[in-house]
Amino acid sequence: MNRLTRILAALIATGLVAVASGRATYAAFSVTTQNPNDSYVAGNVSIADNDAGTLMWDVANQLPTSAAIVRCIRVTYTGSLVAGVRLYTTTPASPLDPYLNITVEKGSMPVGTVFPNCTGFTSVATIAPSGTLAAFKTARTTWASGIAAFPGAQTAWNPNDSLVFRFTLQVQNNVAAQGLTGMAGFTWEAQNQ
Amino acid sequence: MERKDKEQRIDSRVRVIGFVLGIAIAASIVTESRIPAGAGVLGADAHIVVAPSGELAVKPSGLVLEGTGLTPASEPATGSFQLMNQTGSVLDVRLHGIPDAPGLDRTLWISVTGPDDETIYRGSLGGFRVWTTSALTLHPGEWRTLSFEVWIPGDVGPGYVGHMAQIDLGFRPTVEDRP
Numbered sequence A: 001m002n003r004l005t006r007i008l009a010a011l012i013a014t015g016l017v018a019v020a021s022g023r024a025t026y027a028a029f030s031v032t033t034q035n036p037n038d039s040y041v042a043g044n045v046s047i048a049d050n051d052a053g054t055l056m057w058d059v060a061n062q063l064p065t066s067a068a069i070v071r072c073i074r075v076t077y078t079g080s081l082v083a084g085v086r087l088y089t090t091t092p093a094s095p096l097d098p099y100l101n102i103t104v105e106k107g108s109m110p111v112g113t114v115f116p117n118c119t120g121f122t123s124v125a126t127i128a129p130s131g132t133l134a135a136f137k138t139a140r141t142t143w144a145s146g147i148a149a150f151p152g153a154q155t156a157w158n159p160n161d162s163l164v165f166r167f168t169l170q171v172q173n174n175v176a177a178q179g180l181t182g183m184a185g186f187t188w189e190a191q192n193q
Numbered sequence B: 001m002e003r004k005d006k007e008q009r010i011d012s013r014v015r016v017i018g019f020v021l022g023i024a025i026a027a028s029i030v031t032e033s034r035i036p037a038g039a040g041v042l043g044a045d046a047h048i049v050v051a052p053s054g055e056l057a058v059k060p061s062g063l064v065l066e067g068t069g070l071t072p073a074s075e076p077a078t079g080s081f082q083l084m085n086q087t088g089s090v091l092d093v094r095l096h097g098i099p100d101a102p103g104l105d106r107t108l109w110i111s112v113t114g115p116d117d118e119t120i121y122r123g124s125l126g127g128f129r130v131w132t133t134s135a136l137t138l139h140p141g142e143w144r145t146l147s148f149e150v151w152i153p154g155d156v157g158p159g160y161v162g163h164m165a166q167i168d169l170g171f172r173p174t175v176e177d178r179p
Helices: A003-028 A133-139 B002-034
Strands: A045-047 A067-076 A083-088 A100-108 A122-132 A160-170 A187-193 B045-052 B057-058 B061-071 B077-086 B091-099 B111-112 B121-122 B137-139 B143-151 B164-175
Touching: A003 B002, A045 A187, A067 A083, A083 B121, A083 B137, A100 A133, A122 A133, B045 B077, B045 B143, B077 B091, B077 B137, B137 B143
Parallel strands: B045 B164
Antiparallel strands: A045 A067, A067 A160, A083 A187, A100 A122, A100 A160, B045 B061, B057 B077, B061 B077, B077 B143, B091 B137, B091 B164, B111 B121, B111 B143
């Protein structure tokens, strides 16, 4: 075999190896992957309750000796961001407010208990100790002055957290309360932390 | 002299044979050790996620349907969850599903059925973005089961291949108008 033949043989052999390894590499790594539809979604805060737009209480002819009005409402945080939630009222003053005592507790309740019942409620803490509705309306009017409440021992609300608030109302044994009307609405506001 | 020429010819032939054999062995090792190309078809993935609302409790919460590798030839993926009315009113509950990507809007189909096999929705994922016209009626404290199926119909093109969607279910409860 002369020099030229050997060089040609070496070139052919190199070409064969290159083709073989190239085909093998192509076969091994021919699968593709995709990265479609990249998206960017802003977080949100959202909160809801289980009252379906109905009143928590609507009672008449209450006496100091009447049983206290006890009602529960479940508040669920449905936003995506970690948040704080505060309770306040923006309802204007009404005549009975100074003679109507209100207590607000937070706690838990079986899922099967429907609004506004409190069957199975377990109190975790009293977040508004007994005081008049007038005092509540004066002190708790905005997010800044609202009562912060968190599920259990948490310090923030996470998505899908819920908390039950129990309201207890009792008219005072005061003749001045006779025939008066009191009204109140309550707001739970969520702000991301 | 003649003997030396003969030895050189033999030596040269042996080298050529050795060289060719070496090349053949190297080529066969490379060819045999390659990873074969996959013959499977990349399908679509669809997940349905549910969360409680203010008026409604759900059980379980979170992932309720997991469909992976969906193709026109595969069986529908199924899932279900329970829904409870925790208000004091009778509610008509409508649903929708918002996918996190539009890639399967036309190619993935979904059906939602109530506890008595009544159809609440059946159609494309894109059509499920709007609230259903049919509603599930729930009395206070009542639990009812909703069942889901998702599938890729046989007549769609390859647009589903490799797409994924997480579908977040939403509820729109309205207090039932009672005469």
